[in-house]
Amino acid sequence: MTRTWKRAAAGVGLAVLGLVGTGMAFHHGLTGAHRPxxxxxxxxxxxxxxxxxxxxxxxxxxxELRKLLTMRIVLTDSTGGPVDGATLAVDGGMPxxxxxxxxxxxxxxxxxxxxxxxxxxxxxxGGWWVLTFRVDAGAARDSVTFNLDL
Amino acid sequence: xxARPVLVAVVAAALAAGAGLAAxxxxxxxxxxxxxxxxxxxxxxxxxxxxxxxxxxxxxxxxLGQRLFFDTRLSGNGRVACATCHDPKxxxxxxxxLARGVGTTDRRTMPVAAGAWSEWMFWDGRKDSQWSQALxxxxxxxxxxGTRAQYVHVLARHYRREYExxxxxxxxxxxxxxxxxxxxxxxxxxxxxxLPAARRDSVTRAFANIGKAIAAYERRIRYGRSRFDRFxxxxxxxxxxxDGVLSRDEIAGLRLFIGKAGCITCHNGPxxxxxxxxxxxxxxxxxxxADPGRERGAKAVLADEFNCRSPxxxxxxxxxxxxxxxxxxxxxxxxxxxxxxxxxxxxxxxYMHAGQLATLEAVVEHYDRAPAAPRGRSxxxxxxxxxxxxxAQLVAFLGTLSAPLSTPAAPLAPxx
Numbered sequence: 001m002t003r004t005w006k007r008a009a010a011g012v013g014l015a016v017l018g019l020v021g022t023g024m025a026f027h028h029g030l031t032g033a034h035r036p037x038x039x040x041x042x043x044x045x046x047x048x049x050x051x052x053x054x055x056x057x058x059x060x061x062x063x064e065l066r067k068l069l070t071m072r073i074v075l076t077d078s079t080g081g082p083v084d085g086a087t088l089a090v091d092g093g094m095p096x097x098x099x100x101x102x103x104x105x106x107x108x109x110x111x112x113x114x115x116x117x118x119x120x121x122x123x124x125x126g127g128w129w130v131l132t133f134r135v136d137a138g139a140a141r142d143s144v145t146f147n148l149d150l
Numbered sequence: 151x152x153a154r155p156v157l158v159a160v161v162a163a164a165l166a167a168g169a170g171l172a173a174x175x176x177x178x179x180x181x182x183x184x185x186x187x188x189x190x191x192x193x194x195x196x197x198x199x200x201x202x203x204x205x206x207x208x209x210x211x212x213x214l215g216q217r218l219f220f221d222t223r224l225s226g227n228g229r230v231a232c233a234t235c236h237d238p239k240x241x242x243x244x245x246x247x248l249a250r251g252v253g254t255t256d257r258r259t260m261p262v263a264a265g266a267w268s269e270w271m272f273w274d275g276r277k278d279s280q281w282s283q284a285l286x287x288x289x290x291x292x293x294x295x296g297t298r299a300q301y302v303h304v305l306a307r308h309y310r311r312e313y314e315x316x317x318x319x320x321x322x323x324x325x326x327x328x329x330x331x332x333x334x335x336x337x338x339x340x341x342x343x344x345l346p347a348a349r350r351d352s353v354t355r356a357f358a359n360i361g362k363a364i365a366a367y368e369r370r371i372r373y374g375r376s377r378f379d380r381f382x383x384x385x386x387x388x389x390x391x392x393d394g395v396l397s398r399d400e401i402a403g404l405r406l407f408i409g410k411a412g413c414i415t416c417h418n419g420p421x422x423x424x425x426x427x428x429x430x431x432x433x434x435x436x437x438x439x440a441d442p443g444r445e446r447g448a449k450a451v452l453a454d455e456f457n458c459r460s461p462x463x464x465x466x467x468x469x470x471x472x473x474x475x476x477x478x479x480x481x482x483x484x485x486x487x488x489x490x491x492x493x494x495x496x497x498x499x500x501y502m503h504a505g506q507l508a509t510l511e512a513v514v515e516h517y518d519r520a521p522a523a524p525r526g527r528s529x530x531x532x533x534x535x536x537x538x539x540x541x542a543q544l545v546a547f548l549g550t551l552s553a554p555l556s557t558p559a560a561p562l563a564p565x566x
Contacts, residue, residue, distance in 0.1 A: 065418060066425055068471050097415070097529055102426050104477040120475025124424035125415050 033095040041147045048142040055144045069121040082114025086137035190382035194420040202463040215367030220564040226295030235259040238562040241498045247505025253292030258505040266369045273503040274447025280365035282456035297331030298357035317359045321352035358462040373493040376553035403547025427486035431528030435504035444483035484526030496549045
């Protein structure tokens, strides 16, 4: 807990970790509350669990606690082409505290070029959060998980 | 020469011991300094607008709201005002485990200060604005115990000029009984149901304006700067622990608060609350029915007659995102209660949603012990393992968060 707060307090959290995340370290989602390696954190790009998609998050930084946020997710297929027309469902939480998200965020509109607007995201506490997007685009269902350190 | 480093270390240790552990208290990492700065009142954002109350920042509405706040005529027995439980001399609370109006409630009175920064009101968040919150107790059979028709009659008789100057014409009350409203009392409810819908609506609109006036008053009640804020701001400015602001035990308590004890996880930001709801295994209050907390409150606020999306709200379409993205079916919210602000917390025991814990020592002991929840699941995963001394240091730190409210004296006293 101390560790995560030190990061959060630095106020650089996501800005730095977002860059770290571009190392394309792919991860198959979360099993239990074991905190992943630092390289697994950030806004992406992240490969989906089944390898079908690559996704990145876009958010105003630094990410503010206690505020309803609007984010974007950019979705491409494994060849880098934008994925439009997908259905996305958002879930997540804090594995170390065994609780989910404080709100029920959802994709509110597609913006084209594989980009989708996500509204109603809120992080009320500092620490390790996960955001998982279940992606359903035609026959190819998959999910992609982001680790965020706030 | 070989002995010299050892000698230096011994001398340093002796100096540190002699200085009462001053050295560790003086050192903060960059991250710790940023965390402490994030807790200062200086980091508080400007007061959020309330689009659901177009009178929120109207001084005339606030002046009327102050008079209404102290007026015992707004009750079934003529003896209960908002200020009865929300006593300005006691942090706008009553110092008792369960609030007592015309009867006794199941919950602890909450303080009023800085409510404007809160998305959800009450321990279970069943209201989503200060004005809709104010209306709840007025019609509760154990709090004010009256009806909305009665209260609008009080407006017409005693406040017509002030009311109409701000809110426009009061409704015609001819034929509206004194005791009528959608309340538990069957006679009052029957009289209410017998009124035509348009008359019910006009009375309800004036009743809602009572809440909006009281909210305009309550928005002015703010926390003042505490010793902790002085400490945090000086630390942020100079990068060094300021002298003579906090004691060593208080500083050690701060270190525990943001570190080993993890209090800051939920008690974060300048108001020291994440404004959310948590099950922390608080014991069931003796003699009371099981309290589902936020699990019920989340459903209640969606159905609330005066919520942000209601016809009595001034919010434009799309301005109620907190309701739009509310998860009202989250099982984690069973027996979850609002994280209270810790500002002035030492001035207002007993603690928890039904005043189950009498002292801050008992509260810290509860979090240290992390007991299982009586219902639902506690988010406290394991005991903290604090020493007796560390628990006392945390309590000492909490005392540094106290300060007189920043509100000018006039709003804190009963009006003439």
